Amino acid sequence: MKITLLDYGAGNVASVERALQRLGAQSQRTTTPECIANAQALLLPGVGHFETLMRALDDRKLRAPLLDAIRRGVPFLGICLGLQALYAASDEAPGLSGLQLLPGRVRALPSVVKLPHMGWNRLLAKRKSVLLEGVDADAFFYFAHTYAATDASQETVSACNYGTEFVAVLEKDNICAVQFHPEKSGEAGAQVLRNFLRLCA
Amino acid sequence: MSLARRIIPCLDVDGGRVVKGVNFVGLRDAGDPAALAARYNAEGADELVVLDIAASRDYRPTFLETIRRVAAELAIPLTAGGGIRSVEDARSVLRAGADKITLNTAAVARPELISETSLEFGAQAVVLAIDVKRVEDEWMVIVRGGREPANREAVAWAKQGVERGAGEILVTSMGQDGMQTGFDAALTVAISSAVSVPVIASGGAKLPAHFAEIFTNGRADAALAASIFHDSVQSIRELKHFLSARGILVRLPC
Numbered sequence: 022m023k024i025t026l027l028d029y030g031a032g033n034v035a036s037v038e039r040a041l042q043r044l045g046a047q048s049q050r051t052t053t054p055e056c057i058a059n060a061q062a063l064l065l066p067g068v069g070h071f072e073t074l075m076r077a078l079d080d081r082k083l084r085a086p087l088l089d090a091i092r093r094g095v096p097f098l099g100i101c102l103g104l105q106a107l108y109a110a111s112d113e114a115p116g117l118s119g120l121q122l123l124p125g126r127v128r129a130l131p132s133v134v135k136l137p138h139m140g141w142n143r144l145l146a147k148r149k150s151v152l153l154e155g156v157d158a159d160a161f162f163y164f165a166h167t168y169a170a171t172d173a174s175q176e177t178v179s180a181c182n183y184g185t186e187f188v189a190v191l192e193k194d195n196i197c198a199v200q201f202h203p204e205k206s207g208e209a210g211a212q213v214l215r216n217f218l219r220l221c222a
Numbered sequence: 223m224s225l226a227r228r229i230i231p232c233l234d235v236d237g238g239r240v241v242k243g244v245n246f247v248g249l250r251d252a253g254d255p256a257a258l259a260a261r262y263n264a265e266g267a268d269e270l271v272v273l274d275i276a277a278s279r280d281y282r283p284t285f286l287e288t289i290r291r292v293a294a295e296l297a298i299p300l301t302a303g304g305g306i307r308s309v310e311d312a313r314s315v316l317r318a319g320a321d322k323i324t325l326n327t328a329a330v331a332r333p334e335l336i337s338e339t340s341l342e343f344g345a346q347a348v349v350l351a352i353d354v355k356r357v358e359d360e361w362m363v364i365v366r367g368g369r370e371p372a373n374r375e376a377v378a379w380a381k382q383g384v385e386r387g388a389g390e391i392l393v394t395s396m397g398q399d400g401m402q403t404g405f406d407a408a409l410t411v412a413i414s415s416a417v418s419v420p421v422i423a424s425g426g427a428k429l430p431a432h433f434a435e436i437f438t439n440g441r442a443d444a445a446l447a448a449s450i451f452h453d454s455v456q457s458i459r460e461l462k463h464f465l466s467a468r469g470i471l472v473r474l475p476c
Contacts, residue, residue, distance in 0.1 A: 035319055039294060068321070069344040132418065137346045137389050139420050140443065141226040141268055141473045161226055161473040163268075163299060165321070165346040183225060205299045205321065207263075 022221050024048040025060035027087070029077035033204075037066045037100065040204035044211060046218050057086040062221040063095055066204075067102025071127065071168065072114035074102050088120060091196060096221045099198035101166060104191065107198055113168045122196060125172030134184035137167045142181050142201075144189050150178035152190055152197055152216045160209035162189070162201035169200060195220075226473045227437045227465070228268035228444035229458055230301075230422060231451040233258055233292070236276040238284050242449045252452045255288050260295040262451065265458040266475025270296060271392075271446060273324065274304030275367060286318045293319025301349055312339045316347065324351040324392060327365040330372045330379070333386055340387025349422075350388035352376055354409055355396040361409055368396055376409070377416050384417045391417060392446065395425040402428035402450070407440035414441040422446050430456070430464040437470050 024041060028034045028050040041048045048064075051057060065087075067074055078084045091097050105111055108119045111127035119127070130138055141161035144153070169187035173180060179190040181200065189200045197217055203210035233240045233255050240252040252258075259270055272292055274285040282305070289302050302315050303324025312323045323343075329335050329350060340348045353364045354376040361376040372379075380391050393413050395406035405423045414421040420443035423436045427447040436442045450456040462472045 033316070033321060035317070036293065036321065040297065043297070068347065135418055135420050135443065137419065138225070139346060139390060140228050143224040165299070167345065202299075205297065207297050211297060
């Protein structure tokens, strides 16, 4: 089993790669539709702007093969912006459509708190989670974002509260996504990646 | 609200080695950056900062190699800076494995650099580092590694930096740096109250009580220190237990 990492130029692919390596997983970067079509497992890392990500996916003609693969049941993990991309749209780039695999919008966190939401925060469990198996309920994860999915839905397995409640972990069939950075979240983050690898096996 | 206060060790590097000094001078060798990074990662550091203090000289390839070596040891975020003058400089530092960059002297010279890097990589990747010296009753910005006054007032500069897209402010009190008499809480609280982004306090830490004070009275979101961690004067693990026992929320290492 090899994890295919979408490298669209902006994401922090290298740190995700290193984290997977530490867990003994094989991975390859891709920028081509063909590689996505043949992927056994997909990981969409993300930092930066919603617009940069969606435009990069469209410019490289990756949107359709990515959606096809996810609909075929290929295990998928979205990280940070890779979670936000699953929704219909984001207020960070109002004119652009997201992958539209989930209803709802990504919105800016309220400015009553310091933004970006930067640092280690805890989760609020909503239901049983595969990604969080073996993770302490009070474990901290590293977040670095200003926008978030604030429309909670049945896919939400864990939320986080910072100014408002937002989706921290979601699982829907073969789709998994986390708003925090598991590759930067020490041992708790490594356990989340281990759980995803188990799903892919 | 369960956002933990962060403890951030800082590696000042010169030509591939960690160095340390008092008030930015009198540098001496303090070890291998990758080895220290591995130790801090294991001890429960929340992030790591690596600063190229030889940035004005021709050390870029060495520094990028240091970032690669350090990043390979970390399962926590890495911030790197020193001598970043352009979007392309920033890109090479991020590509080498850093999650965030710090801007300092070049941002004072050309504040547009903050907006350019923020637009390109996101505000969460841009830390504005401000070195501050008390001059009469004002906090003034100092640049070029603590050598040159910038004729800017620190709180106003921090506000401008945030307006231009900085996602975090790293404020170093030059009067306190290396003195180990405690952080400058008055400076930190002035900046923390003036901006809407997280503030990292730096300069002067020695005792666990100094950290407790900067997180409460200083309203810092994170605290950075160098030599007390390198010399094992203060273990990060014990420091976090000390803070936790005083009701300050920190991520306790397992």
